Amino acid sequence: MSMKETLSSYWQKIQGELFLFLEEAVGHLTSAHKQLIIVLDMVRIEAFVRHWQGLPGRPAAERAALARAFVAKAVLNLPTTRMLIERLEADKTLRRLCGWSRPSEVPHESTFSRAFAEFADSKLPSRLHEALIKETHEDRLVGHISRDSTEIEGREKPQKIESPETAATMEKPKKKRGRPKKGEEAPPKEPRRIEKQVAGMSLSAMLADLPQVCDVGCKRNAKGHQETWIGYKLHIDTADGDIPISCVLTSASVHDSQVAIPLATMTAARVTSCYDIMDSAYDAPEIRQHSRSIGHVPIIDINPRRNTELKAELAQEEKRLALIGHHMAEDVRYNERSAAERVNSNLKDNHGGRTVRVRSPEKVMCHLMFGILTISVAQILRLVT
Numbered sequence: 466m467s468m469k470e471t472l473s474s475y476w477q478k479i480q481g482e483l484f485l486f487l488e489e490a491v492g493h494l495t496s497a498h499k500q501l502i503i504v505l506d507m508v509r510i511e512a513f514v515r516h517w518q519g520l521p522g523r524p525a526a527e528r529a530a531l532a533r534a535f536v537a538k539a540v541l542n543l544p545t546t547r548m549l550i551e552r553l554e555a556d557k558t559l560r561r562l563c564g565w566s567r568p569s570e571v572p573h574e575s576t577f578s579r580a581f582a583e584f585a586d587s588k589l590p591s592r593l594h595e596a597l598i599k600e601t602h603e604d605r606l607v608g609h610i611s612r613d614s615t616e617i618e619g620r621e622k623p624q625k626i627e628s629p630e631t632a633a634t635m636e637k638p639k640k641k642r643g644r645p646k647k648g649e650e651a652p653p654k655e656p657r658r659i660e661k662q663v664a665g666m667s668l669s670a671m672l673a674d675l676p677q678v679c680d681v682g683c684k685r686n687a688k689g690h691q692e693t694w695i696g697y698k699l700h701i702d703t704a705d706g707d708i709p710i711s712c713v714l715t716s717a718s719v720h721d722s723q724v725a726i727p728l729a730t731m732t733a734a735r736v737t738s739c740y741d742i743m744d745s746a747y748d749a750p751e752i753r754q755h756s757r758s759i760g761h762v763p764i765i766d767i768n769p770r771r772n773t774e775l776k777a778e779l780a781q782e783e784k785r786l787a788l789i790g791h792h793m794a795e796d797v798r799y800n801e802r803s804a805a806e807r808v809n810s811n812l813k814d815n816h817g818g819r820t821v822r823v824r825s826p827e828k829v830m831c832h833l834m835f836g837i838l839t840i841s842v843a844q845i846l847r848l849v850t
Contacts, residue, residue: 491561498558501540504842505533505562508593530564531572531580532589537563539835544820546577585827590834591712594841598710598735601845607704607738609798610761612728612747613805614721615813617714617833619696621679621824662726663751668734671727675715677826682717697826699812699833700724702732703805708844709837710736714830721746726755733759740764742802764795812836 487494487502494502514528537559538549553560554568565571572580584590645651656664662671683693698719702711711731713724725747732738741756745768756763769776786793812818816836823832 487562492558494558497541498562500839500843501537501559501562503846504536504540504839507842507845508536508597508838510536510589510593513589513592513596527564528580528583531577532584533563534577535581535584535835536839539816539839542815542817542820544817545822546574546581550574550577581823581828581831585823585825585831588827588831590831590838594709594712594834594838595735597838597841597845598708602704602710602736605736607710607736609705609740609742609801609804610710610729610732610736610738611703611802611805612700612725612741612743613703613802613809614698614700614724615809615818616682616684616692616694616717617697617699617818617821617829618694619679619821619824619829621695623680623695624678625680658723659726659749659751662723663755668727668730671730672713675713675724675727676719677714678716679824679826680716680718696821697829698724699818700728701805701808701837702728703808704736704738705801705804706844706848707804707807707811707840709808709841712830712834712837714826714833722749722752725749725752729755729759729761733761740798740801742799744802764799766799808840811840816840 510532511529514532534549534553537543537553538546541549541552543549543552550571553563553565553571560566560568560571658674661674666674677697679696681693681695682698683691686692694717696717698715698717698721700713700715700721701709704710711728713728713731715724725743729741739762741761741763743752743763743765745766748765748768753763753765767775767779769779786796809818812833816839817832818836821829821832823829
């Protein structure tokens with residue numbers, strides 16, 4: 466049975482049985498309640514969290530209920546945990562969907578904070594998302610993977626990143642300026658991060674090598690103006706249908722091209738795809754080489770950089786194609802990259818991407834992945850509805 470047929474039968478079961486049963490059990494269901502039910506039913510949080518029954522010591526608050534509450538926070542786009550608690554105490558249906566019968570059973574804010582730290586350390590939402598993607602895309606061929614990043618503003622003091630190359634240079638004695646003397650050889654240059662990635666680093670090593678501390682990022686917006694922010698960057702691979710496949714969080718100052726290879730490696734392990742679509746920030750021979758090595762076709766916008774002749778030639782070619790009304794096949798496929806922009810805006814506008822109230826990259830990633838999880842479930846079901 467294909468994925469579409471499986472999801473169709475699953476959606477009919479939800480509409481015909483689950484919603485009716487829950488309305489009798491917990492009361493009237495709004496559209497937000499129904500969206501939460503769908504997410505919880507598809508990701509099955511209970512299989513990924515610890516249960517304290519039967520363990521020695523005082524039992525902790527039920528982690529599955531707390532995890533369901535954080536999913537509700539992403540679905541409802543609530544900025545703070547305090548607002549989530551107030552909503553749980555006032556909304557009987559939402560409270561019972563999460564697992565508490567009475568308002569007095571809702572844990573204190575400090576309990577939510579400790580549970581969230583545990584979820585961040587165990588990477589709970591990332592593991593839920595990976596399992597969801599592998600299950601729903603096991604037999605599906607994805608046409609296009611759109612790769613892009615988006616800025617994430619943090620509430621932390623920016624730190625200065627010290628690269629391994631800089632640290633190694635500080636330990637070595639300073640060399641004399643100018644070219645080496647006769648008979649001396651110039652010391653070999655330290656390979657760049659992207660060169661080390663292509664040389665055969667494992668995925669875990671590539672991810673560990675990427676800076677993740679909060680710092681200052683800078684980019685040029687669509688109108689050509691420079692923008693800066695303090696925080697992080699979330700790099701996302703998006704499949705056809707606006708479905709996020711893989712996500713990596715880095716420092717705001719990390720260039721997009723340094724994350725392309727580890728992100729592509731993660732995506733290739735989860736889905737089978739044909740085309741890798743990227744903007745001019747990813748225009749590097751190493752990225753093209755890696756994309757072809759895993760059986761994909763890279764479609765990357767050309768970055769002329771400081772080559773004024775190439776820039777003029779590209780502009781003239783664009784005019785010639787517009788004059789005769791011809792559209793290159795690669796240009797038509799490149800238009801699919803707008804899926805990445807829609808996922809970025811959906812995360813920020815509707816699922817907590819603009820309201821990061823936690824500190825440390827682990828907690829920031831956990832907060833964002835609850836939103837990514839919600840988006841993934843909604844977009845997967847849109848394939849059949």
